[in-house]
Amino acid sequence: MKQGIIQQSLSGFYDILADGEIYRTRARGNFRAKKIKPIVGDRVEFENGYLLRVLPRKNELVRPPVANVDTAVVVTAAKKPTFSTNLLDRQLIALEAQKITPIIYFSKTDLLGDDEYSKLEKVVAGYRKIGYRVFFSREAFAPEQLKELLRGQIVTMMGQTGAGKSTLLNHLAPGLDLATGEISTALKRGRHTTRKVSLLNVAGAWIADTPGFSSYETFDMTVEELPNLFLEMKSLARECKFRGCLHLKEPQCAVKDAVKNGIIMESRYDNYVQFHNLIANQKPDYGKNRK
Ligand SMILES: Nc1nc2c(ncn2[C@@H]2O[C@H](COP(=O)(O)OP(=O)(O)OP(=O)(O)O)[C@@H](O)[C@H]2O)c(=O)[nH]1
Numbered sequence: 001m002k003q004g005i006i007q008q009s010l011s012g013f014y015d016i017l018a019d020g021e022i023y024r025t026r027a028r029g030n031f032r033a034k035k036i037k038p039i040v041g042d043r044v045e046f047e048n049g050y051l052l053r054v055l056p057r058k059n060e061l062v063r064p065p066v067a068n069v070d071t072a073v074v075v076t077a078a079k080k081p082t083f084s085t086n087l088l089d090r091q092l093i094a095l096e097a098q099k100i101t102p103i104i105y106f107s108k109t110d111l112l113g114d115d116e117y118s119k120l121e122k123v124v125a126g127y128r129k130i131g132y133r134v135f136f137s138r139e140a141f142a143p144e145q146l147k148e149l150l151r152g153q154i155v156t157m158m159g160q161t162g163a164g165k166s167t168l169l170n171h172l173a174p175g176l177d178l179a180t181g182e183i184s185t186a187l188k189r190g191r192h193t194t195r196k197v198s199l200l201n202v203a204g205a206w207i208a209d210t211p212g213f214s215s216y217e218t219f220d221m222t223v224e225e226l227p228n229l230f231l232e233m234k235s236l237a238r239e240c241k242f243r244g245c246l247h248l249k250e251p252q253c254a255v256k257d258a259v260k261n262g263i264i265m266e267s268r269y270d271n272y273v274q275f276h277n278l279i280a281n282q283k284p285d286y287g288k289n290r291k
């Protein structure tokens with residue numbers, strides 16, 4: 001029995017990567033009965049052309065269907081479309097909830113005027129202070145540092161349409177030559193047909209070839225879980241007077257004090273409150289992916 005990672009799934013076949021080689025397999029019998037559908041990124045056991053067992057998953061994305069994602073590059077346009085901390089925070093908490101490490105990459109910084117650049121630089125400093133790795137520079141993008149961070153990881157690109165995901169992938173692997181703008185067309189088509197999903201080996205990282213992680217459109221967490229997904233609030237929460245403080249109306253709240261003193265970004269706190277209200281008003285079965 002061998003162990004490997006599913007690198008590609010295509011009309012009932014699973015290509016498994018093990019000791020530097022690819023083995024084509026079919027799933028044996030009882031997966032459907034067990035309601036387990038092997039997906040790309042799964043760690044599996046296989047033998048003689050048959051996939052026999054899917055090992056427990058660290059996480060599971062729905063769009064694209066990929067398991068065990070380590071890192072997501074959150075591709076964020078500095079301009080066109082207009083930058084919004086609200087969208088960025090939605091993406092970050094969706095990733096934190098799945099135990100995926102976000103890396104924030106700002107595209108289109110070349111389009112910023114000097115004032116716009118300085119303004120965004122302050123926001124970037126805030127995210128760096130929280131502990132996020134942020135690529136933000138007006139220099140031409142040099143991919144080495146990012147490649148270093150992604151090596152050996154299962155990676156997905158996240159970002160709005162037009163954010164610059166394909167452009168970034170092409171910077172990372174010029175050989176791939178992904179047509180910018182074409183991926184989204186393929187994705188739309190993919191809704192109606194069985195789509196091939198695969199992990200591309202890009203400079204030593206395994207990158208899902210279907211950018212489009214969009215599970216941040218719904219909130220798959222409870223109001224109690226939410227404050228822990230804002231890392232700077234999570235680390236302060238133990239100084240709040242009440243255990244389980246939601247940092248809303250409670251007295252002696254360390255998080256609210258930190259917002260007042262400029263230690264926590266106001267935009268983060270405002271987004272937190274907005275997300276809290278959205279979750280609180282969500283129908284119980286709204287988050288389809290919720291287990
Ligand atoms: N000026 C400038 N334009 C960029 C940059 N990155 C991407 N673009 C342009 O923005 C447009 C969208 O880029 P894509 O890489 O196709 O964006 P995407 O995120 O893959 O978009 P979808 O495929 O729709 O999901 C293209 O016209 C790119 O040339 C950048 O850093 N600076």
Ligand SMILES: [Zn+2]
Pocket residue numbers: 237240241245246247248250252253254255256
């Ligand atoms: Zn509090």
